[in-house]
Amino acid sequence: MPVGSVYSRDEQIDMLWWLKNKREMPTKYMYFGVGSKRWIRYTSRRFTEDSSKSIHMLERVLITKKVSSIFDSLAAYGYKNYNIIDFGCGDGSPTYPIFQYLKTNRPKAVLKYNPIDISTDMLDFASKNVKRGFSVTGERNKWDLDAGSFAHITKTLRKPNMGDLYLFLGSTICNMPDIRQDLVHFRESMQQDDYLLLGAELLKEEDMGTIMKEFYSANEIFDLIMTPFEYLNARRSNFTYRVIFNKERAQLEGYLIPERNLKVRLADKEFTLEKGEPIMSYRSVRFTTERLVSLFYKAGFRIEMFTTSRDNKYALILAQPAI
Numbered sequence: 001m002p003v004g005s006v007y008s009r010d011e012q013i014d015m016l017w018w019l020k021n022k023r024e025m026p027t028k029y030m031y032f033g034v035g036s037k038r039w040i041r042y043t044s045r046r047f048t049e050d051s052s053k054s055i056h057m058l059e060r061v062l063i064t065k066k067v068s069s070i071f072d073s074l075a076a077y078g079y080k081n082y083n084i085i086d087f088g089c090g091d092g093s094p095t096y097p098i099f100q101y102l103k104t105n106r107p108k109a110v111l112k113y114n115p116i117d118i119s120t121d122m123l124d125f126a127s128k129n130v131k132r133g134f135s136v137t138g139e140r141n142k143w144d145l146d147a148g149s150f151a152h153i154t155k156t157l158r159k160p161n162m163g164d165l166y167l168f169l170g171s172t173i174c175n176m177p178d179i180r181q182d183l184v185h186f187r188e189s190m191q192q193d194d195y196l197l198l199g200a201e202l203l204k205e206e207d208m209g210t211i212m213k214e215f216y217s218a219n220e221i222f223d224l225i226m227t228p229f230e231y232l233n234a235r236r237s238n239f240t241y242r243v244i245f246n247k248e249r250a251q252l253e254g255y256l257i258p259e260r261n262l263k264v265r266l267a268d269k270e271f272t273l274e275k276g277e278p279i280m281s282y283r284s285v286r287f288t289t290e291r292l293v294s295l296f297y298k299a300g301f302r303i304e305m306f307t308t309s310r311d312n313k314y315a316l317i318l319a320q321p322a323i
């Protein structure tokens with residue numbers, strides 16, 4: 001499949017910039033085309049019995065436990081109808097416990113579901129899945145969170161008499177290159193009585209060995225990371241794969257190292273991935289509680305709820321713009 005069938009010209013220019021200037025393929029490009037199906041296949045294991053430790057399961061348990069108090073917070077403003085704005089929506093499934101709660105406990109509520117994602121494939125999956133299971137209306141928006149403020153989008157999604165709940169789930173924040181700036185954009189796109197619910201992985205250095213092992217052994221992860229390179233006509237066998245834990249940045253980094261010079265074409269320009277030069281193709285930051293809280297405060301939020309999984313691997317935060 002040619003690269004242009006999946007990535008827009010602007011996306012190709014962006015990829016080229018990252019490859020040339022940072023020797024990095026941003027993680028966000030792995031969710032396009034076949035990558036969206038690969039992601040869903042990989043995470044579909046998340047709700048099986050043996051996946052009790054997957055971050056998706058940890059997040060679902062936390063949301064299920066806290067969902068009633070989240071809507072009590074919104075109801076305190078008198079809202080009886082809800083507008084759910086799901087950033088980095090994936091297949092939409094992390095919203096199920098939220099919509100299930102509303103269906104059972106607030107059956108008269110009018111509900112909107114607005115997924116926002118860089119990948120139109122993900123937007124398709126999320127819209128279809130949520131509409132299949134729940135009575136919702138809403139619109140989808142393609143947007144790259146790295147591209148700047150998205151206040152113009154949330155403004156059009158706002159509806160009178162509906163409480164807005166912004167979601168940023170599945171630890172997507174951990175893959176973002178500029179987390180501080182992203183939180184500022186969230187803050188700027190929200191009104192005083194809106195809420196943001198965000199899930200993030202916490203740093204447990206003692207677990208990094210096991211996590212890195214999974215990164216090496218799970219073929220699905222390698223497949224995912226390979227997605228944008230396959231659209232550039234490269235093959236798995238063209239690369240050596242390395243995973244490291246960068247202690248200084250507290251982030252897991254996945255690298256692809258070309259085994260020979262590889263010519264690729266992006267936005268009609270030729271570029272060579274040099275033999276032996278590692279390309280960072282995946283990043284996942286791990287937060288200490290202190291760092292996460294400090295990022296929220298510095299971005300201008302007040303934290304209404306901060307809860308962690310029993311094993312302290314995952315945090316769920318409910319925050320609101322500080323007055």
Ligand SMILES: C[S@@+](CC[C@H](N)C(=O)[O-])C[C@H]1O[C@@H](n2cnc3c(N)ncnc32)[C@H](O)[C@@H]1O
Pocket residue numbers: 027028031087088089090091092093094116117118119122143144145146168169170171172
């Ligand atoms: C780790 S998945 C999480 C999906 C879902 N929230 C979940 O918990 O299952 C990341 C999602 O965010 C999207 N995404 C990643 N970077 C993005 C960006 N810069 N702008 C918009 N969407 C992005 C991906 O396309 C993907 O759907």
